[in-house]
Every structure is written in structure tokens, then in C-alpha cells.
Amino acid sequence: MDPFLLTVWIVRILFLGLLYLFLFRIARALVGDLRAAAREPGAELGRLVVVTSPAGEPAEGTSLALDAIATIGRDVNNAVVVEDQFVSAEHAILTFRGRNWYVEDLGSTNGTFINGSPVDGVAPVGFGDVVQVGQVRLRLERPRSDAGRR
Amino acid sequence: MTAATASLPAIFGGIRPRARWRETKLLAVVAATILVGSVSLELTRQVAVPGEATGLHPANPLHLAIYLGLLLVAHVVLILSGRRMDQILFPTVAMLGGISLLLMERLPRNLVVQSVGPWKLGLGDVQLAWLILSFVLATGLAVTVRSDRWLRLYKYTWAAAGVALLLATFVLGDEVNGQRLSLTLGPISGQPSELLKVILVVFLAGYLSENRPLLVEESTRVGPISLPPLPFLAPMVAMWAIALGIVVVQRDLGAALLFFTVFLALLYAATGRPGYVVMGVLLFLVGAFVMYQLVPTVRVRVDIWLDPFKDRTGTGYQVIQSLYAFARGGLLGTGLGAGLPTVNGVLPIPAVHTDFPLAALGEELGLVGIMAILGLFLVVIERGLRIAASAADDFRAILAAGLALVIGTQAFIIAAGNLKLIPLTGITLPFISYGGSSLLVNGIIVGLLLALSDRGVEPPPPPRRPGRLARLTGLGRPAAAHPGPAAARSGPSVPVPPRTPSGAAELAEPGGGDGG
DSSP, X not given: XXXXXXXXXXXXXXXXXXXXXXXXXXXXXXXXXXXXXXXXOOOOOEEEEEEEOTTOSSOTTXXXXXXXXXXXXXXXXXXXXXXXXTSOSSOEEEEEETTEEEEEEOSOSSOEEETTEEOOSEEEEOTTOEEEETTXXXXXXXXXXXXXXX | OTTTTTTSOGGGTTOOOOOOHHHHHHHHHHHHHHHHHHHHHHHHHHHSOTTSOOOOOOOOXXXXXXXXXXXXHHHHHHHHHTOOOOSSHHHHHHHHHHHHHHHHHHSOGGGSOEEEXXXXXXXXXXXXXXXXXXXXXXXXXXXXXXXXHHHHTTHHHHHHHHHHHHHHHHHHOEEETTEEEEEEETTEEEOHHHHHHHHHHHHHHHHHHHHHHHHHOOOEEETTEEEOOGGGGHHHHXXXXXXXXXXXIIOOHHHHHHHHHHHHHXXXXXXXXXXXXXXXXXXXXXXXXXXXXXXXXXXXXXXXXXXXXXXXXXXXXXHHHHHHHHHHHTTTOSOTTSOOOOBTTBOSSTTTTTTOXXXXXXHHHHHHHHHHHHHXXXXXXXXXXXXXXXXXXXXXXXXXXXXXXXXXXXXXXHHHHHTTSSOOOOOOOTTTSOOHHHHHHHHHHHHHHHHHHOTTSOXXXXXXXXXXXXXXXXXXXXXXXXXXXXXXXXXXXXXXXXXXXXXXXXXXXXXXXXXX
């Protein structure tokens, strides 16, 4: 075969090959992205800021990152441990479903309140709402990644 | 901020570059591909028998250098902007643009001739100029758009502008080939339907994100399909009427199909209810049937689609030649520059640079080549949906999804038309077809998508109350039976979060801020 024609043919195939190399590179980047997203330890979905805490544990002004499920109570196994004599061992649970946060009272002795009104069953909590357990008041805030540019 | 930039000269005051290695590597592959492509084109030109009319002309290496330089400049600007934007979208678009440039360099120069002052510009020159403007627009928007307020708050203004543009085209448009598509204002001439598609997406993003909770609510049942409250069907009917109007007055089937498809896709994305899609498709079928009966253009297009060989030298000619071109291409294609034999000195497909670029690419790059090109469009859609999935709120999510779907849907409508899967509609293949309006608007779309992909943009404003329509009909109000906070179940009445600046200030660490 004429070497010149062979070169033309090889260059032609090389062009197509490079097109696929490009797509392959992108595919690899996408797969890498997905893996990284899967490995990432649950991105923060919201924060609880301690507004008032008479017992000082947690301290006022503390800001706690929340996963999709966060239990509140006096027991040390809770995601948010609250040291207050009016708080039950397992007091309430905050859950993130779809695009909203919900709070549920876990049968506590003194009840859970949103902006002062008692929670009956499961109730939605908006960002900016204050959740009260015992004497401790906690404000739900947007996740920090949305708070501003780094 | 000054400490971080101390190493840079003073004129670069606020600039904080951020490396984009992934984009750099992908752009390197793009550059290599385009270079190899032009070498392939040049070699083919040398092989070609001199007397044979392939329409080839000496390639202009300067065009290639300018295009690669353009990519480099755009890349550097994106790095200097320091924003954390998507790194895959721009190389993908650059690859599509490069393929377009190779194709336009290869097609006969005299398909398009424009005189600017003393210069006579051919097809490749003009396309390169539009590509430059398009990428400048894309990077410009990507770097400068830091807030979506101007899109979010003025959705009805945008909609009014869109309708005005449409009416202006109806009344003042220039008629070409029985289609009334372009509008000439002084020295500027363009196709408003290209711009309309962006305006449509902006409006739909605003409308749907605001009324989403109400659209999801069920209240009317017709047989097995549950419909939303009737007042909210108005936009669907209005959209349908606009699409039909475009068909009747402009004879622009492609734009009508594109608008309606994107509308249905976004409606489904916002509500997740298949009932809307079923209803939309039914409306579409009714509309299509009526149009087939009433509008001759529609009937001609459908008849060509059913049997192009019925009128093989007349209306069906281009479609038949397109099919032949795909067939000649086979699996690997004839090679860049080796396809498209002319018939009596004319290209067999007159509209090859606008409506049929895929046929030309299918012949010269083969099935393997067009699969790769369709793959590039899939990547654009994937990036758009990914940007949508990680968006901070509904408006941005719907906006990003809509912008990407516009490009993707358009590509698939014209690709399917070229392949005779659906009736041919004259719209452009994004970033590949020749055409200023199309390239500029697609540049705007890519710029907005890049800007939206930056997670650091201004936080979205708090959710607003539902539209006036919802308040009038009383559907947006929480049910009175639920006492206390439980009533806040539906989206619109969720308590308004604190404005971000104050919210950020109350956080324990003052590190965030909104920067500058």
C-alpha cells in the first residue's frame, strides 16, 4: 500500500481516536466525581446554634453541624448532647427529608417546642426557627457552605 | 485579602487565581484533536485529484491558531477569575466548536460571503468570528455573573420582553423560504427565536420555582389522571398556544417543538408528576394533527418524512442526499475532506452548513464519529443536570436544567431530523452549525451554566410567598385545620429564614462573610 495513503488513513483514525480519548477522559472524571461524592462523609445539611443554655453545656453560641438524622437528649449517645435537668435522656430527633427539616418529640417528659409552641408528632422546622428542649433553646441555621464564599 | 495577593503586581489587586487542572488537561486533548483533524484535512486535500471538484480549498492555518489562542485566553481568564466553576463544560463546548471550525474550513468558502470593509469573508472566516464572540460572551458571563437577582426578580419582565420579541418577528420579520425567522433592526439582523429560548427558560425557572408546591397539589381528577388546580393549567395552555402561533405565523416548526419539549421537561422536573407530560403530549398530538390539516409547510415536512422518494428531485431532495451521505460514511467515514462529492459543481445538500452539518460529519467521520459528537452533547446535558442537582435552591436548579436541556433537545431534534427519525425541522446543531444568533445565544447559555456551577455565588434570597394568582384562589394558604407549626407543611408558608448577612454574622466564626 502506498505509504502516503497509509499515513492519511492513520491520521484519520487518530482523529477519531482522539475524539474518543476526550470522551473517555470525561467519563473517567465523572466516575471519579461520583466516587468522591459517595465517599464524602455526609455533607452538612444544617447547623444548630445554641441560643440559651442555663447549664452551660453546650455553651451558648456554639454552632453544631447536623447530619440527616440528629438526636437530641441528655444521654451521651445523642448527636447533640444537652446537659439540662429538664431534658430527657432521648428527648427529640431532627431529621432532614427531601428539602426540609423536621423535628419529632421522642416522648420526653417536658416536651419539645418550636418558636414557643409545643410539638405534637412530627413538625417541620424552617431555617431560623428556634427549637426548645428543657431550658435549652437551639436555632436551626443554613449549612455553612451556603453562608458565604471561602 | 491583601495578604493572599501580595505576590502579584498591584494592578492585579483583587485577583486570586485558582488552578483548573482538569480543564487544562481536557483542553490539551481538544487542541491535539483539532490539530490532527486539520492535518487530516490538509493531507486529504493533497491527495485529491486536482480536477475533481470536491469543493476543497487551501486551509487557513491562521484560523486554527486563532481558535487555539482563543481557547487558551478563555482558559486563563477562567483561572484568573478564581471561581470554583465546572471544569468539564467548557472543554466539551470547545471540542464542538473545533469540529465546527474544521467543517466550515472544509466546506466551500463561497457558501457564505460577507463583505466587511475591504475584506471579503468566506464561510470559515465568518464562523470563526462568531465562535470568538460566542466564547468571549461565555467567559464574560461566567466571570462576571455573581448574582441571579436580575434573572430571578424580573421574570415577568423577561416574559414580556420575550413576547414582544415574538410579536415583532411576527409583524416585522423577513420572510425567507416561506419562514419568517429573522428580524432586522438597522445593521443588526438575527433570529429572535434563538434568544427566546433562553428567555423562556428564565421565565419558567422563576414561575415554576415559585409555584411548585401548588402545582404538585392535586385537586381535579379526569379519569385516571389527576390534574393540578385548574388555574395553574393556564401556563400550559398559553405555552401550547404560543408554540402553535410560532408554527402558524413563522412556519418555524423547530423552535415550536423545542419550546414545547423544554417546557414539558421543566414542568416534569419541577413537579415530578407524569400527568403533566401525558397531558402535554396529548395537547401536542391534537396540535400537530390540526396543524397538519391547516398549514401547508407542516404537511410538506411530514410527507417528506413519510416518503422522501415521492418527490426525489424537489422537496425530498435534501433529505435523500442526507441519507445517502450517512450511507456513504459507513462505520469509519471517508475521512475529513474526502466526502461530499459535488453534483454539477454544487454541493448535494445546499443547507449543509446550517441544517445538515451532522450529515456532512456522518459522511466524513462515519458512525463512530457522530456517536462521539452525540456523546459530547450528552456530556453537556449531564453537566447541566449535575449543576442543577447541586444548586442551592429551586430557581437555580430549574434554570440550570433548562439551559442544558435547551442545548441537548435542540441537538437531538435536528440530529433526528437529519437521520429521518422525525420530520425535519430547520434548527441549528448547537455550536456546530453556521450561524451568528445560534452561536451567540449558546455562548450565553454556557456562560450562565458556568456561573451557576460556582457554589460561592450569592446565597438565594429567602423563599417568597406564592404568586398573586395563588393568593386569589386561596390554594396557597395552609389548611386552617392544622394548628401551630404543622400548618407550615407546605413550602410557601415555611418561616422566612434570616437574611444571610445577619445570619452569617451570628455564626461563631466570622470567617465567611460575603467577600468582594
